[in-house]
């Protein structure tokens with residue numbers, strides 16, 4: 001019995017997920033595709049659906065979600081469109097995998113939590129795919145086992161070769177560093193309590209007006225400090241590194257040279273150029289796990305609470321980025337459903 005999936009969003013990630021569900025994820029198939037935001041005429045949805053046997057194209061995400069044979073919904077539209085699409089899916093009690101950020105603001109995320117409370121069970125998973133990356137999993141296991149003692153620091157580097165034309169200084173935080181926010185919460189099992197953002201004179205490679213790179217400091221409820229260099233026009237490739245320093249050791253992931261070539265008096269390797277390559281396996285495993293859980297009407301990964309917490313940290317981070325001042329994160333009490 002295959003799980004019928006509606007995919008909302010046909011941009012880079014939406015198209016990649018449609019391909020993934022067809023090629024590498026067993027037990028599921030795409031039955032409906034829609035993209036009202038980036039593609040109001042439905043041409044892109046038609047083009048994507050045309051490549052998948054049995055998939056129908058829609059101009060309206062709600063109609064795609066309500067289409068016959070839809071058992072679960074994968075949302076990969078831009079962040080501001082997520083809330084509405086999630087609420088449509090929850091009305092029908094369908095499992096959801098929603099790309100990050102869950103919503104751009106904590107208020108929207110709280111409405112999602114409230115809708116899940118009405119359903120009475122967790123149905124929403126957020127696409128924080130780093131939790132499915134083999135290196136991150138090993139680091140998490142090491143930390144959980146106490147392998148380097150109590151964690152003191154996470155030193156993170158997050159670099160993109162270049163940023164898309166629509167990227168803003170806020171998005172360095174709410175779209176990019178949001179991954180480190182989730183990774184830190186998950187790796188440490190702690191909440192982020194305060195954010196400080198330092199912005200050097202922008203790189204001359206950054207588009208005019210973009211505050212790139214930035215240094216984001218996160219403080220956590222257990223007294224650890226996380227520093228994140230976010231640099232989205234580094235020019236040379238896609239790099240995500242994390243070094244954890246604990247009381248009795250340190251561990252580093254993300255150096256990622258799978259093959260080292262020595263030739264003509266030099267040695268070197270390759271650097272991935274974007275996230276679909278660097279995290280290809282993580283995306284595959286994320287969607288596989290989601291499909292398996294969705295077939296049982298459940299989720300098995302970062303949930304709506306994680307999406308809410310990340311949105312609350314982003315909100316504090318945006319304020320900190322504008323003011324240059326350390327800004328505390330305010331979280332509501334964690335509802336019973338997410339304990």
Ligand code: ISE
Pocket residue numbers: 159160175176179232275
């Ligand atoms: C993008 O949306 C992602 O999720 C990537 O992982 C991140 O590196 C990039 O900065 C974001 O814009």
